[in-house]
Amino acid sequence: MMAPWVETYRLRGGDIIMRSLCHVTKGAKSDSNSAAIEELKKQIEQIAQDLNLLKEQEALQTVCLKGIKIPGKCFLADTTKKSFHASNDDCTAKGGTLSSPLSGDENDQLYNYVQQTVGPEGHIWLGTGSPIRFKNWESEITHHPDGGRGQNCAILSSTANGKWFDEDCRGEKASVCQFNIV
Numbered sequence: 001m002m003a004p005w006v007e008t009y010r011l012r013g014g015d016i017i018m019r020s021l022c023h024v025t026k027g028a029k030s031d032s033n034s035a036a037i038e039e040l041k042k043q044i045e046q047i048a049q050d051l052n053l054l055k056e057q058e059a060l061q062t063v064c065l066k067g068i069k070i071p072g073k074c075f076l077a078d079t080t081k082k083s084f085h086a087s088n089d090d091c092t093a094k095g096g097t098l099s100s101p102l103s104g105d106e107n108d109q110l111y112n113y114v115q116q117t118v119g120p121e122g123h124i125w126l127g128t129g130s131p132i133r134f135k136n137w138e139s140e141i142t143h144h145p146d147g148g149r150g151q152n153c154a155i156l157s158s159t160a161n162g163k164w165f166d167e168d169c170r171g172e173k174a175s176v177c178q179f180n181i182v
Protein backbone atom coordinates (compact mmCIF):
# COMPACT_ATOMS: atom_id res chain seq x y z
CA MET A 1 0.00 0.00 0.00
CA MET A 2 1.29 3.37 -0.96
CA ALA A 3 1.89 6.03 1.54
CA PRO A 4 -0.85 8.65 1.49
CA TRP A 5 1.61 11.42 0.61
CA VAL A 6 2.66 9.57 -2.53
CA GLU A 7 -0.94 9.42 -3.68
CA THR A 8 -1.36 13.11 -2.97
CA TYR A 9 1.79 13.83 -4.90
CA ARG A 10 0.57 11.83 -7.84
CA LEU A 11 -2.74 13.56 -7.78
CA ARG A 12 -1.09 16.91 -7.59
CA GLY A 13 1.30 15.93 -10.34
CA GLY A 14 -1.54 14.67 -12.50
CA ASP A 15 -3.48 17.79 -11.80
CA ILE A 16 -0.59 19.94 -12.91
CA ILE A 17 -0.12 17.89 -16.09
CA MET A 18 -3.85 17.99 -16.79
CA ARG A 19 -3.87 21.74 -16.34
CA SER A 20 -0.86 22.11 -18.60
CA LEU A 21 -2.50 19.90 -21.20
CA CYS A 22 -5.64 21.98 -20.99
CA HIS A 23 -3.57 25.10 -21.43
CA VAL A 24 -1.76 23.65 -24.46
CA THR A 25 -5.03 22.49 -26.01
CA LYS A 26 -6.60 25.90 -25.43
CA GLY A 27 -3.56 27.59 -26.95
CA ALA A 28 -3.65 25.37 -30.03
CA LYS A 29 -7.37 25.89 -30.33
CA SER A 30 -7.13 29.67 -30.22
CA ASP A 31 -4.29 29.55 -32.75
CA SER A 32 -6.37 27.52 -35.17
CA ASN A 33 -9.37 29.75 -34.38
CA SER A 34 -7.48 32.92 -35.25
CA ALA A 35 -6.18 31.27 -38.42
CA ALA A 36 -9.77 30.36 -39.31
CA ILE A 37 -10.89 33.90 -38.52
CA GLU A 38 -8.13 35.32 -40.74
CA GLU A 39 -9.21 32.95 -43.50
CA LEU A 40 -12.84 34.06 -43.10
CA LYS A 41 -11.77 37.71 -43.16
CA LYS A 42 -9.94 37.09 -46.42
CA GLN A 43 -12.97 35.34 -47.88
CA ILE A 44 -15.27 38.18 -46.79
CA GLU A 45 -12.92 40.73 -48.38
CA GLN A 46 -12.91 38.69 -51.58
CA ILE A 47 -16.71 38.48 -51.56
CA ALA A 48 -16.95 42.24 -50.99
CA GLN A 49 -14.62 42.81 -53.96
CA ASP A 50 -16.61 40.44 -56.15
CA LEU A 51 -19.82 42.16 -55.08
CA ASN A 52 -18.45 45.59 -55.98
CA LEU A 53 -17.38 44.25 -59.36
CA LEU A 54 -20.85 42.81 -59.93
CA LYS A 55 -22.43 46.11 -58.90
CA GLU A 56 -20.19 47.95 -61.36
CA GLN A 57 -21.06 45.49 -64.10
CA GLU A 58 -24.75 45.81 -63.30
CA ALA A 59 -24.51 49.61 -63.33
CA LEU A 60 -22.70 49.41 -66.64
CA GLN A 61 -25.36 47.09 -68.04
CA THR A 62 -28.06 49.51 -66.90
CA VAL A 63 -26.21 52.35 -68.60
CA CYS A 64 -25.74 50.31 -71.76
CA LEU A 65 -29.39 49.28 -71.79
CA LYS A 66 -30.56 52.86 -71.30
CA GLY A 67 -28.08 54.25 -73.77
CA ILE A 68 -26.20 52.59 -76.60
CA LYS A 69 -23.27 50.24 -76.69
CA ILE A 70 -20.48 50.56 -79.20
CA PRO A 71 -17.24 48.57 -79.18
CA GLY A 72 -15.40 49.30 -75.92
CA LYS A 73 -17.86 51.79 -74.48
CA CYS A 74 -21.45 52.81 -73.78
CA PHE A 75 -22.99 56.24 -74.37
CA LEU A 76 -25.74 57.67 -72.22
CA ALA A 77 -27.30 61.02 -73.12
CA ASP A 78 -28.13 63.75 -70.60
CA THR A 79 -30.55 66.05 -72.40
CA THR A 80 -30.54 68.67 -69.62
CA LYS A 81 -28.66 71.70 -70.87
CA LYS A 82 -25.85 72.68 -68.53
CA SER A 83 -22.49 74.41 -68.59
CA PHE A 84 -19.50 72.31 -69.57
CA HIS A 85 -18.31 72.03 -65.98
CA ALA A 86 -21.74 71.07 -64.60
CA SER A 87 -22.12 68.44 -67.35
CA ASN A 88 -18.62 67.16 -66.67
CA ASP A 89 -19.26 66.95 -62.90
CA ASP A 90 -22.58 65.14 -63.34
CA CYS A 91 -21.04 62.64 -65.72
CA THR A 92 -18.06 62.00 -63.45
CA ALA A 93 -20.44 61.46 -60.53
CA LYS A 94 -22.04 58.65 -62.56
CA GLY A 95 -18.65 57.04 -63.00
CA GLY A 96 -18.15 58.09 -66.60
CA THR A 97 -16.44 60.79 -68.62
CA LEU A 98 -17.88 63.21 -71.16
CA SER A 99 -17.97 61.49 -74.52
CA SER A 100 -14.83 61.87 -76.56
CA PRO A 101 -14.88 59.96 -79.85
CA LEU A 102 -11.52 58.54 -80.85
CA SER A 103 -12.24 57.78 -84.47
CA GLY A 104 -14.45 58.83 -87.34
CA ASP A 105 -16.52 55.71 -86.75
CA GLU A 106 -17.06 56.54 -83.08
CA ASN A 107 -17.85 60.13 -83.98
CA ASP A 108 -20.53 58.93 -86.43
CA GLN A 109 -22.07 56.63 -83.84
CA LEU A 110 -22.09 59.41 -81.27
CA TYR A 111 -23.56 61.82 -83.82
CA ASN A 112 -26.37 59.36 -84.69
CA TYR A 113 -27.06 58.81 -80.99
CA VAL A 114 -27.20 62.56 -80.35
CA GLN A 115 -29.70 62.95 -83.18
CA GLN A 116 -31.92 60.25 -81.68
CA THR A 117 -31.75 61.49 -78.09
CA VAL A 118 -30.95 65.19 -77.93
CA GLY A 119 -32.59 65.93 -81.27
CA PRO A 120 -31.81 66.46 -84.94
CA GLU A 121 -30.38 69.87 -84.11
CA GLY A 122 -28.74 68.85 -80.87
CA HIS A 123 -25.35 69.92 -79.61
CA ILE A 124 -23.37 68.18 -76.91
CA TRP A 125 -20.27 69.02 -74.92
CA LEU A 126 -17.32 66.82 -75.73
CA GLY A 127 -14.85 65.56 -73.18
CA THR A 128 -11.40 67.02 -73.33
CA GLY A 129 -9.28 63.94 -73.68
CA SER A 130 -5.63 64.87 -73.85
CA PRO A 131 -3.75 64.29 -76.01
CA ILE A 132 -6.48 64.57 -78.62
CA ARG A 133 -5.86 61.62 -80.90
CA PHE A 134 -8.82 62.36 -83.13
CA LYS A 135 -10.19 65.74 -84.22
CA ASN A 136 -13.26 66.56 -86.22
CA TRP A 137 -13.35 70.35 -86.28
CA GLU A 138 -15.67 72.05 -88.73
CA SER A 139 -13.27 73.56 -91.22
CA GLU A 140 -15.09 73.72 -94.54
CA ILE A 141 -17.44 76.60 -93.82
CA THR A 142 -15.76 78.04 -90.76
CA HIS A 143 -12.22 77.56 -89.53
CA HIS A 144 -12.61 75.86 -86.21
CA PRO A 145 -11.26 76.04 -83.60
CA ASP A 146 -11.65 79.79 -83.91
CA GLY A 147 -12.44 80.93 -80.40
CA GLY A 148 -8.97 81.66 -79.12
CA ARG A 149 -8.90 81.93 -75.34
CA GLY A 150 -12.59 82.75 -75.09
CA GLN A 151 -13.78 79.38 -76.32
CA ASN A 152 -12.08 76.50 -74.61
CA CYS A 153 -14.76 73.83 -74.80
CA ALA A 154 -15.70 71.66 -77.74
CA ILE A 155 -19.15 70.66 -78.91
CA LEU A 156 -20.34 68.11 -81.41
CA SER A 157 -23.05 69.54 -83.61
CA SER A 158 -25.85 67.51 -85.17
CA THR A 159 -26.67 70.33 -87.55
CA ALA A 160 -23.15 70.08 -89.00
CA ASN A 161 -23.06 66.28 -89.45
CA GLY A 162 -21.22 65.68 -86.20
CA LYS A 163 -18.53 68.29 -86.80
CA TRP A 164 -16.90 70.01 -83.84
CA PHE A 165 -16.95 73.66 -82.80
CA ASP A 166 -15.21 75.42 -79.96
CA GLU A 167 -17.50 77.40 -77.69
CA ASP A 168 -17.63 79.29 -74.43
CA CYS A 169 -17.60 76.70 -71.61
CA ARG A 170 -20.28 78.65 -69.74
CA GLY A 171 -22.86 78.05 -72.45
CA GLU A 172 -25.55 75.48 -71.68
CA LYS A 173 -25.64 72.29 -73.73
CA ALA A 174 -26.79 68.72 -73.49
CA SER A 175 -24.12 66.07 -73.03
CA VAL A 176 -23.38 62.40 -73.49
CA CYS A 177 -21.61 60.47 -70.79
CA GLN A 178 -19.41 57.59 -71.86
CA PHE A 179 -18.53 54.50 -69.85
CA ASN A 180 -15.63 52.33 -70.82
CA ILE A 181 -16.26 48.61 -70.92
CA VAL A 182 -13.31 46.52 -69.85
Ligand SMILES: [Ca+2]
Binds near residue numbers: 144145151166
Ligand atom coordinates in the same frame (compact mmCIF):
# COMPACT_ATOMS: atom_id res chain seq x y z
CA1 LIG B 1 -15.99 78.71 -82.19
